[in-house]
Every structure is written in C-alpha cells, then in structure tokens.
Amino acid sequence: MERQQVYEGKAKVLYSTEDPGVLVSYFKDDATAFNAQKKGQIADKGKLNCTIATHLFRLLESQGISTHWIETISDREMQVRRVDIIPLEVVVRNVAAGSLCKQTGIALGTPLKPSLVEFYYKNDELGDPLLTRDRIRALQLADEAQIKDLIRLANQINTALRIFFEKCQIILVDFKLEFGLDDQGSIILADEISPDTCRLWDRVETDASARILDKDRFRKDLGQVAEAYQEVLQRILAQISLK
Numbered sequence: 001m002e003r004q005q006v007y008e009g010k011a012k013v014l015y016s017t018e019d020p021g022v023l024v025s026y027f028k029d030d031a032t033a034f035n036a037q038k039k040g041q042i043a044d045k046g047k048l049n050c051t052i053a054t055h056l057f058r059l060l061e062s063q064g065i066s067t068h069w070i071e072t073i074s075d076r077e078m079q080v081r082r083v084d085i086i087p088l089e090v091v092v093r094n095v096a097a098g099s100l101c102k103q104t105g106i107a108l109g110t111p112l113k114p115s116l117v118e119f120y121y122k123n124d125e126l127g128d129p130l131l132t133r134d135r136i137r138a139l140q141l142a143d144e145a146q147i148k149d150l151i152r153l154a155n156q157i158n159t160a161l162r163i164f165f166e167k168c169q170i171i172l173v174d175f176k177l178e179f180g181l182d183d184q185g186s187i188i189l190a191d192e193i194s195p196d197t198c199r200l201w202d203r204v205e206t207d208a209s210a211r212i213l214d215k216d217r218f219r220k221d222l223g224q225v226a227e228a229y230q231e232v233l234q235r236i237l238a239q240i241s242l243k
C-alpha cells in the first residue's frame, strides 16, 4: 500500500492511505514532557498505548460516542478517519493534580465535584495556555455551539471512562482529549486516550508514588514507567474478558 507521512507529532506519526478519508496512526515509543523540554523513550510504549487506546475507543464507540478510530491493523497502528483537528486540548479533571494544583493552590488529591472541563490552546510556541470561552471565540477556534458540544462530549466520555476504570481498580484523575471535525462538520473524538494523556492512580495502592500508573512516572523520574503502562493494559484486558 502506497503511504506517505502527513504529520509527525511527539508520540505518533500519521500516514496517508489510498483512501483520502482514512489515515494510519503509528504509535511511537518516544515520550516528551514539559512542552518537549524533557525527551526520552519508554520501551514498547507505542504498542501498549495503541492497544490501550484501541480498547478505550471501542468502549466509547459501544456507548454511541463517535471517535476517529476505524480499526487496529498492527500492534502499533490504527486506521483512523481523517479529521480537521480543533486546536484545543480539552482537559477533564475528577481529582486535583498537575497544573490545576500549581496554578490555584488546590491540594493534590482533592476530589472535584462536579468534574472540571477546561480548554487549553494547542500551541507549543505559546506553551498551551489555559483559555476562556471568550478567548476561544476571539481566536475563532470554536463557536458557542461547538464549545457546548465539546463540553457535552467531554462529560459523556468522562462518565464512560470513569466507570470503566473504577472496575479496573483505577482512579481516573484527569485526562486530555482532542477533537476534530469530520467531512460532515460533526465533532468526533480524535488523537488517543492512554497513560500518556491520562492521570491514573491505583485504587488499591495507597503510597503516593507507587500508585501512579501514568506518564507522571516519566515526568517525575519515578522509574518503572513501562511496567505501569503494562499494568494498566493488564487490568483493562482482565476487565474486558469478564464481559
């Protein structure tokens, strides 16, 4: 099959296919943090994230949530629908962590009820700044109806994922979503959902460092990064096999 690279991001490469509406998303082992100031590799991360994202996209699709995922074609590659990515990082928070704690002083681990849905500008040069609704409109990144749709979808995805991860004995602390517009102008979920884009805490383990099962292990040099991703995958697989 004739394919050409159309985009290379920090963790994935996108290739064109014979079908102009379909791309192949290839998951790399590369890991970056702090706006790519920290770089490294996590052994087999591409395979782990491709498999984890596959199961989570399937779960969402089974609940009527449209995603770009079509089919997983190898251990690192999935076919996805081509979309125009909306340059927003939609972050959902169930428990306070990361930049929320840094910027507001809220204590790490504080439960957030109702959950927070936040928008950040997907722009490395500007350091992905937090946006307001007015700024989103001023920048013409999305109109009011689309903002409402993004919030509705983010909440719906959060509910589905939170319930699923709870069954896996994992707390879904927070996560980042990216959406795109399909050829009909409908908003669908794109990018990936994986331990690279979520904070996941083991519900059983109580030690603050040992319970971290996500990219914070890489960000904070906690070690056992691939092992944590593997643990997430094992729990997802165990949960799915129970169905």
Ligand code: UDP
Residues within 6 Å of the ligand: 089, 091, 097, 098, 099, 100, 128, 174, 175, 176, 196, 197, 198, 199, 215
């Ligand atoms: N996140 C991400 N990509 C980004 C920024 C954040 O996947 O460019 C995820 C991150 O892994 C976490 C959530 O979004 O699960 C919230 O991140 P936060 O705003 O706290 O930023 P951080 O502390 O990671 O810089």
